[in-house]
Amino acid sequence: MELQQLRYVVAVAETSNFTRAAERCRVVQSALSHQIASLERELGARLFERTSRRVRLTPAGEAFLPAARECLEAAARARAEVAAASGEIRGRLAVGAIPTVAAVNLPVALRDYRRRHPRVHITLTSAGSDDLIERVRRGSVDVAFLGLPSRAEPRGVQSRRLGGGELVAVVAPDYHRTDREVDLRSLADEPFIDFRAGAAGRAQSDEAFAAAGVRREVPFEVSSADLMVDLVRQGLGVGMLPAAYAPRFPDLHIIRLRDAPTRMEHLIWGNRPSLAATAFLELIRPTSENTETDTGDAPGRRCGARPAIYRDPRSLS
Template structure:
């Protein structure tokens, strides 16, 4: 069993095509097909079902794929570790972030990192805070930027607090609240809301604040992307609450200070068990102290 064969299997699984997989791997299709057939013979099971219209994983292929990816990742990490011993940082850097991260200029940080370490390939994943924490724990992400209510901390990872911020109300420009200097939760509770899905960290900080004040509210629209929330707010479908540091990026809406606003904490997190050379270098570019960062 060879690493190249595993690369071919992963490529076919991700493209659902032997032709596109061969193009990705820069090899002729006959050579790719031959190597996968050799691997199937060695394993004693077919990894793909092939028809004239499609290619899909068999149950054996579905079982083989995660392990193949882990082997390839381990091989790449091993090469990166060896390179690091002679002062060369390469390999991959997987970064996760919430859409509303504001404490760090992530594109700027990646620009600086890329200038110093041009051989590192970078992937970005945008998601919810809870999902990002899980992906860092599992090793799918090296570093992640997220936001949590003040009552929560990232669990099972190393974490460094970046900033604390309060939420502001986001309303349509012609909304009655648009001209107010400040508003309270009790007044906001009479409005229809656009918010993130129930159970997410971004939603929880608002839910907790209204609950603590003995108030309930009508969340009529649940949206998975914060930028799309404002597209529903702008025409007057509802109002939203978003971090004040993120608010300057918004267009077509008006923000209003909330006197008793909920707060959130932004964190950068990474694995508490190991850091790749690329992850360590990226945290250094961010000037994040890692030696004494508390494990959560």
């Protein structure tokens, strides 16, 4: 059994496709298929069921996958420990983030991290909070930035609160009302553009309208803030965005809400963060104002409840 075979199994399991797995692993599909078939013969069991439409894990594959991931993580950790002994951090850092992250200037943080640790291979994935929590649990993402309703906490992962904030309503420049501040009830008759029902990005708005005793119509459900903004620009409805994020679209009219929905941004990571992930967590440090206790074991156990979280790496030297 070889590490490369384990990588191929994990890639196929995560993509549900031999072709995409081969592309991810940068090998020809025939070589990947041959190695997996060789591993199956060694194990005496098929790991995948293959049909013309899809590929899925067999019961044996389901049992094998967690151990395969653990082996790959242990090997990566061993290489990183050797490099760290000579004063250098290597490996990979897979970062996930919601599109509307506002508590951290993420592009700047990634830029400075890469300057400080140039031998770490960084990737970034944009997705919804629920999806990112699951990816961190599986280990395919190392650290992620979420936005959840204020009373919610991410489960099954280590986490740190970064900061909370209110949502605002955003409307087209020629919107028929010029109010700068209203309550939710006054918007009850408006069509809304929001994330899909049940998603974490939608929950805080639904909870706030329910608390106000208001039923609203959401004819347009989107999967990204950019699409929401595009629909708002066309006058198709009212959007809801974090107050710290909405100013990125200066052509839209912002309406503040007296009974505004609120959300909390979180930084999450797995139970055994790699050295590369730990170094990133060190950069995302708290302000001293309004500190709260972490739920995790990474360095920097206290965090600010307000934004301005990013810490210049020069201050860590």
